[in-house]
Amino acid sequence: MPAESLQTRNVAIIAHVDHGKTTMVDCILYQIGKYRTEQLDKLAGGQHGLVFDSNDLERERGITIFSKNCAVRFETGGLEYRVNLIDTPGHADFGGEVERVLMMADGCLLLVDAYEGPMPQTRFVLQKALALGLRPIVVVNKVDRPDARPDEVLTEVFDLLIDLGADDKTLDFPVVFASAKQGWASHTVGDRGTNIRPILETIIEHVPAPEVDPAAPVQMLVTTIDFSEYVGRIAIGRVFAGTLKNRQRVRVIDRHGVGRDQQISQLFTFEGLDRVPADHVEAGDLCAVVGLDPVNIGDTLADLEAPVALPPIHIDEPTLHMT
Numbered sequence: 118m119p120a121e122s123l124q125t126r127n128v129a130i131i132a133h134v135d136h137g138k139t140t141m142v143d144c145i146l147y148q149i150g151k152y153r154t155e156q157l158d159k160l161a162g163g164q165h166g167l168v169f170d171s172n173d174l175e176r177e178r179g180i181t182i183f184s185k186n187c188a189v190r191f192e193t194g195g196l197e198y199r200v201n202l203i204d205t206p207g208h209a210d211f212g213g214e215v216e217r218v219l220m221m222a223d224g225c226l227l228l229v230d231a232y233e234g235p236m237p238q239t240r241f242v243l244q245k246a247l248a249l250g251l252r253p254i255v256v257v258n259k260v261d262r263p264d265a266r267p268d269e270v271l272t273e274v275f276d277l278l279i280d281l282g283a284d285d286k287t288l289d290f291p292v293v294f295a296s297a298k299q300g301w302a303s304h305t306v307g308d309r310g311t312n313i314r315p316i317l318e319t320i321i322e323h324v325p326a327p328e329v330d331p332a333a334p335v336q337m338l339v340t341t342i343d344f345s346e347y348v349g350r351i352a353i354g355r356v357f358a359g360t361l362k363n364r365q366r367v368r369v370i371d372r373h374g375v376g377r378d379q380q381i382s383q384l385f386t387f388e389g390l391d392r393v394p395a396d397h398v399e400a401g402d403l404c405a406v407v408g409l410d411p412v413n414i415g416d417t418l419a420d421l422e423a424p425v426a427l428p429p430i431h432i433d434e435p436t437l438h439m440t
C-alpha cells in the first residue's frame with residue numbers, strides 16, 4: 118500500500134484524574150500496531166502505567182517526548198491509519214492549555230470510570246471540547262470493577278451532555294465499555310472483549326478525518342512549545358492547510374500579525390512515543406518543528422508567497438503575552 122494512503126485521525130483523550138487515561142494509552146501503545154518496542158519497555162521500566170505522564174522518567178532515560186502526544190498505526194478494513202492520541206490536562210488549569218491541545222483534535226474520547234461516573238473536571242474539559250465542535254466517543258472504563266454501574270454512568274454522561282447543551286447528534290454518542298487494566302474493550306455492556314481494538318475501530322469510524330487541502334498554501338498552528346537544550350525551541354502543532362516540508366522557509370506570523378521569515382531545520386511526525394524525521398507533513402497531521410526562534414504558541418507557520426495567519430487562539434494566558 119502506498120504511503121500516501123495512510124489516513125489520519127486526531128483524537129483528544131479527556132478524563133478525570135484516576136479514571137484510567139494513562140492505563141488506556143499504555144494499553145493501546147502495547148497492543149496496537151508497530152509500537153511494541155524496546156523503547157516503550159524501557160520507558161515504562163517494565164511496569165505498566167508510566168508512559169503517558171512520565172516526564173521525569175523521560176528525562177532520566179534521555180528519551181525526548183515532544184509534548185504528550187503519541188501515535189499508533191492501526192489497520193482495519195484494508196486501510197492503514199495513523200491515530201494521533203492527544204493528552205488533555207485533566208484538571209481545570211489556568212491559561213487555556215486545554216483549549217490549545219483540543220485544537221489539534223477532530224474528536225475526543227471521553228473516558229469515564231464505570232463506578233464514579235463523570236466528575237466536575239470531566240465537565241470542565243468536555244465543555245471546552247463541545248465548544249470547539251468536537252464530538253465525544255464515550256468510553257466507560259473499569260467495567261471490571263465489582264462495583265461498576267455502567268448503565269447508570271452512561272445515563273449520567275447523557276445528562277451531563279444535555280446540561281452542556283449538546284445537540285442531538287452529539288447525544289447519540291458511540292459507547293465502548295473497557296477495562297484498560299485488563300486490556301480489553303467491548304461494544305456491549307456485560308461482554309468481556311478480547312483486546313483493545315474496539316476503541317481504535319470506534320475512533321476510525323466516528324472521529325472525522327481531517328478536512329484537508331494538501332495543495333493549498335501551507336498553514337500550521339503552533340499549539341505547544343517544547344524546549345530542548347540541544348535544538349532550542351520546538352514548535353508542536355497541526356498543519357491545517359497545505360504541506361509543510363523539511364527545511365522549508367516559512368513566515369512565522371505571531372498573534373499580532375507580525376511575520377518573520379525563518380527556515381525550518383528539522384521536521385518531525387509522531388510515531389508511538391517517538392518523533393520521526395519527516396520529509397513533509399500534510400494538512401491534517403500533527404508535527405514538531407525545530408529551528409524556529411522566535412516562535413510562540415498561537416503563531417502560524419505560513420507560506421512565503423501567500424502568508425495567511427490562522428485565526429488566533431483566544432486564550433488569556435500569561436505566557437502568551439511574553440515575547
Ligand code: GDP
Nearest residue numbers: 134135136137138139140258259262296297298
Ligand atoms: P489517570 O489518572 O486517568 O491517568 O489514571 P491511571 O491510568 O493512572 O489509573 C488510575 C488507577 O486506576 C490506577 O490504579 C489504575 O491501575 C486503575 N485503573 C485504570 N484502568 C482500570 C481498569 O480498567 N480497571 C480497574 N479496576 N482499574 C483501573
